[in-house]
Amino acid sequence: xxxxxxRGEILDALNTLLTRSHDAEEGYQEAAENTKDSELKSLxxxxxxxxxxxxxxxxREIRTLGGxxxxxxxxxxxxxxxWINIKSAxxxxxxxxxxxxxxxxxxxxxxxxxxxxxxxxxxxxxxxLLLRQKQSIESAHAxxxxxxxxx
Numbered sequence: 001x002x003x004x005x006x007r008g009e010i011l012d013a014l015n016t017l018l019t020r021s022h023d024a025e026e027g028y029q030e031a032a033e034n035t036k037d038s039e040l041k042s043l044x045x046x047x048x049x050x051x052x053x054x055x056x057x058x059x060r061e062i063r064t065l066g067g068x069x070x071x072x073x074x075x076x077x078x079x080x081x082x083w084i085n086i087k088s089a090x091x092x093x094x095x096x097x098x099x100x101x102x103x104x105x106x107x108x109x110x111x112x113x114x115x116x117x118x119x120x121x122x123x124x125x126x127x128x129l130l131l132r133q134k135q136s137i138e139s140a141h142a143x144x145x146x147x148x149x150x151x
Contacts, residue, residue, distance in 0.1 A: 005121040011067035013116045017130070018058040019070050020109050025051035027105050031098045040095060040151070044102070047140055054133050061126055095151045103144035109137050 028048035032041045059069040113134040117127065 007065065007067075010120055010122065010126075011062060011065060013120045014058055014062050014065070014067070014126070015070045016112055017116060017133075018055055018062065019072065020112050021051050021055035021058060022072065024048075024105055024109055025055060028102065031102050034098050035095050037095055037151075040099070040147075043143075043147075047102070050136065050140075054136075057129060057133070061129060065126075096148060099144055099147045099151055103141060103148055106137055106141035106144060110134065110141060113137065 025048050028044045028051060032044035032048065035041050035044065062069045113130060117130055
């Protein structure tokens with residue numbers, strides 16, 4: 001395993017997670033706008049706010065380490081949200097499709113967190129921050145998986 005150890009590599013890895021947090025924040029916001037179900041809307045908005053908080057935490061961590069945080073979402077995520085809009089407009093069970101897309105997005109975030117945690121030599125405080133965020137994303141992912149079965 002090739003462990004990322006240089007300051008630049010660590011900052012790049014954290015910026016990857018920051019971008020993923022911005023993506024999730026906007027994705028959940030988009031999901032909230034695409035549902036008419038008030039409970040789902042509340043859940044999606046709560047997840048969006050949580051990911052905004054994660055982005056702020058990652059932003060602070062990157063700055064603490066002397067880096068410059070990325071402010072954008074990924075182009076792939078922007079395209080994916082456009083696809084969710086199109087899919088939701090035509091799907092008869094659009095809440096189910098939206099929940100499944102949120103679940104998929106959380107899975108991608110978890111993959112990124114696992115990669116950073118396994119392949120990056122992080123300070124203990126940074127590792128603790130990422131583990132806490134990852135645990136919460138795992139919980140959201142499990143919630144989306146359960147919801148996908150019932151919506």
